[in-house]
Amino acid sequence: MLSEVMERSGRADAGRLGDLYRAHADGAVRLAYLLTGDRALAEDLVQDAFVRLAGRLVHLRDQQAFEAYLRRTVVNLSNSYFRRRKVERAFMESARGSLDPQSVQRAPSMDDREDLWRALGRLTARQRAAVVLRFYEDLPERTVAEFLKCQPGTVKSLVARGLEKLRSDIRGEDR
């Protein structure tokens, strides 16, 4: 009997999740792509986010709340991804000695905008998240601070430093 109830509620929640996916996946994948710069990774992160939220649908009453929750989960997952990658990279580099300089040579720039996109990829994960949430999602500093679990002043400084780094990186690529 328990399994019947489980199955029925499972089917209903899975159906509801499908509706939510159709309504919100595009925005979430775009945000994840801007945060990570990798489309396949963005798709994976958004799937992970939906799976996480699937277990909490029963507590969800408000559609708007879902969107905010989803966005927050995507930001958290992308931050966790970068944290893990940092650890892996540190390990690989220590195991390999130093990177072959040829392997880090950059492709020639297509145009200024592509330079800027590559420069965005060189920001720290938190700087990039702050810049994307401010300038793509147009969220106020206070909301970005909630997403990144920091003070609004920290967001201000993350954005300012991020923009400064973008400026200097572009100037560097122009040279």
Next chain:
Amino acid sequence: MTEIEDDVREILRRKADEVPLHGQVPSALVGRARRRIALNSVGVGLAIIAVAGGAFASVRAIQQQHPKPGTFATNPPTVTTSACTAGQLRAVGSMDGAAGSREGAVRLTNYSSKTCTLRGTPAITLYANGRAITSGVRFSASPPAWKANGLSQPAGWPVVTLAPFKSASFRLRWGNWCPQGRAAPLWYIHIGSGTVAGNGLEAVSPPPCNGPGLPSTIEVGPFEPSK
């Protein structure tokens, strides 16, 4: 607004527009979400059973302390250790990859304040997509780890007594999961009075498909004291 801010807005908007639209829900997502929902539902179910079990036990205890008028107290209640209920236990399992199979153990810990006992070999049900897998899996018994490792029989075995926060375990060996690449199932362990979710087993990467068309094999050992 500075020029760099405009440029950043512009590149973000342009890059976002490159992402294709998602009309269809990926089938992998549906499967994973159903598993997550099922796991949560079982958790809630077990919590309800635990609360109901606790309430029932309290009512019985009160009735024993205050017999109804006109009835005579019989023998004083004897202190016996009862069989563990699902509500008292939490199961965590892991299996490592051998060449063609996965081998490991499930550890059941008594998180209640009462000592209880486990005995025998548990039954296991696998779930996929919210349904119990009823065919294509062959279960068989395997010896306890102490016997397999040539150690002496633990005191009291085959009964395993679990004081609060003590654990028992049983061995698992899993082979031939076909077709190749089939998603990992959820594991539920039946212990007579109920079912506990085998946490962690859903994350075990399934064994390779060595015999297409043949059932998956799962060897289960009896309960034994856990170190």
